[in-house]
Amino acid sequence: MSEILHRLSVDLGERSYPILIGAGLLGSVDLSPWVEGSQVMIVTNETVAPLYLKGAEASFPGKSVSSVILPDGEKYKDWQTLNRVFDALLEERHSRKTTLVALGGGVVGDMTGFAAACYQRGVSFIQIPTTLLSQVDSSVGGKTGINHPLGKNMIGAFHQPSVVLIDTDTLKTLPPREVSAGLAEIIKYGLIREPVFLNWLEANMDRLTRLDTDAVAEAVYRSCACKADVVAQDEKEGGLRAILNLGHTFGHAIETFAGYGHWLHGEAVGTGMIMAADLSVREGMISQSDYQRVVRIVQSAVLPQLPPGNMTPDDFMSLMAVDKKNVDGQLRLVLLRSVGEAEVTADASKEHLAATLSAFCGQQ
Ligand SMILES: NC(=O)c1ccc[n+]([C@@H]2O[C@H](COP(=O)([O-])OP(=O)(O)OC[C@H]3O[C@@H](n4cnc5c(N)ncnc54)[C@H](O)[C@@H]3O)[C@@H](O)[C@H]2O)c1
Numbered sequence: 001m002s003e004i005l006h007r008l009s010v011d012l013g014e015r016s017y018p019i020l021i022g023a024g025l026l027g028s029v030d031l032s033p034w035v036e037g038s039q040v041m042i043v044t045n046e047t048v049a050p051l052y053l054k055g056a057e058a059s060f061p062g063k064s065v066s067s068v069i070l071p072d073g074e075k076y077k078d079w080q081t082l083n084r085v086f087d088a089l090l091e092e093r094h095s096r097k098t099t100l101v102a103l104g105g106g107v108v109g110d111m112t113g114f115a116a117a118c119y120q121r122g123v124s125f126i127q128i129p130t131t132l133l134s135q136v137d138s139s140v141g142g143k144t145g146i147n148h149p150l151g152k153n154m155i156g157a158f159h160q161p162s163v164v165l166i167d168t169d170t171l172k173t174l175p176p177r178e179v180s181a182g183l184a185e186i187i188k189y190g191l192i193r194e195p196v197f198l199n200w201l202e203a204n205m206d207r208l209t210r211l212d213t214d215a216v217a218e219a220v221y222r223s224c225a226c227k228a229d230v231v232a233q234d235e236k237e238g239g240l241r242a243i244l245n246l247g248h249t250f251g252h253a254i255e256t257f258a259g260y261g262h263w264l265h266g267e268a269v270g271t272g273m274i275m276a277a278d279l280s281v282r283e284g285m286i287s288q289s290d291y292q293r294v295v296r297i298v299q300s301a302v303l304p305q306l307p308p309g310n311m312t313p314d315d316f317m318s319l320m321a322v323d324k325k326n327v328d329g330q331l332r333l334v335l336l337r338s339v340g341e342a343e344v345t346a347d348a349s350k351e352h353l354a355a356t357l358s359a360f361c362g363q364q
C-alpha cells in the first residue's frame, strides 16, 4: 500500500518544489510530470541499484530512462567519479532537456545535483533519497558538490531539485550505523530551532533507532519542514541558513582528518554538536545541565561523543581555517543561545575555543 502522508513545499518563487513523503512511494508515484523532456538519467550506486533501481525506473512512465551506477562511498565524492556521470550523459547524447535523478544517500544526491548544475550549464534534477540522513537533510535545499582532499564540499553549486520523493520504506534496508548518522541531523533541527520537536525526540528516540514507521514518518516530516522553512528564507546562506551548520565546523574537520568515509558525516556532526555545546557553555550561553542534555540525546542516538583519539587541537584549527562560513580569515561558529536556538558568531573567545579543543582531544 502506498500513500503520500505529507506534502511540503520549499517556497523559492519560480524554483519552488514539493517534497512528497510516504511509505511505498517509489515506483507508485508518477514523477514524469516533473520531467521536461523525454530523457531521464538515474544516478545511483552499486549498493542502492540492486535494491531500488527498478522501482525508480518505474516512476517515469513514458520516458526514456537510463542509469549510471557509481562506486559506493564518501571517498568517491570527487571529480573523477563525477566525471563518470558526464561521460555517460555525453555518450548517450543527453540534451539540455534531460532530467537527472539522484537515487541514493547524500553522496549520490550531492554529486548528481552538482552534475545537473554543470551539465550543459544546467539541467533539472529530482531527488529520491534513500538514507535517513538524505531524507531529512541533503535532498532538500539545493546544496550540491564534491569534496576536496583539503576540505569537505569545497567545490559545488546551489542548484535546487524540481521535486523530492521520500519513500520511508527504503529505510528498511539501511544499516543501524547509517540510521544513527541520520538521527544526528534530526537532532540538529531540535537544537537549532525546534525545542518542542527536541522534547518529542527525547521521548521517541527509542522508536526512531528501531525505525518505527510512524515515528520515522513524523521525524522526516518535521525535519524537512524545518529545513524547507530555513532555506526559503535564505537560499544561499547569506545569514540564517548557516544555523543548519551546527556541529559542522568541528564535524567537517573530523571527517577530513579521518579520511573521507572513515567517520560518517552524521557521526562527525553528532560529536561536533557536543563540542559546539561545550563551547556554548564556556561562552556563558547555555548551562552545564543544557550541555548534559545535548550529550544525552546524541548518546541516545548511538553516536560517538569524542573526536578521533589522535586528533589534536592544531589539527582542528588548521582544518577549520578552510570552513566555508569563515570571512576574512575569521572563524565563524554556530553556537547555542539556548537548547532550541542557535546563533552564528565570529566572537567566540580564542581561549574558550582552545579550552574546548583541549578538553575533547586525546580523550580516547
Ligand atoms: N547537500 C546537503 O545539504 C547535505 C546535507 C547533509 C549531508 N550532506 C552530505 O551527504 C553525505 C552523507 O549522506 P548519507 O549519510 O546519506 O551517506 P551515503 O550517501 O554515503 O549513504 C550511506 C550508505 O548507505 C547506503 N545506502 C543508501 N541507501 C540505502 C538503503 N536504502 N539501504 C541500504 N543502504 C543504503 C549507501 O550506498 C552508503 O553506503 C555527505 O557527503 C554529506 O556531506 C549534504
Ligand SMILES: O=C(O)C(=O)C[C@@H](O)[C@H](O)[C@H](O)COP(=O)(O)O
Residues within 6 Å of the ligand: 137, 141, 143, 152, 153, 185, 237, 241, 242, 244, 245, 248, 324
Ligand atoms: O543545507 C545546509 O545549509 C546545511 O548546512 C546542511 C548540512 O547538514 C550539510 O552537511 C551541508 O552539506 C553542509 O554544508 P557546507 O556548506 O558546510 O558544506
Ligand SMILES: [Zn+2]
Residues within 6 Å of the ligand: 137, 185, 248, 265, 269
Ligand atoms: Zn550535515
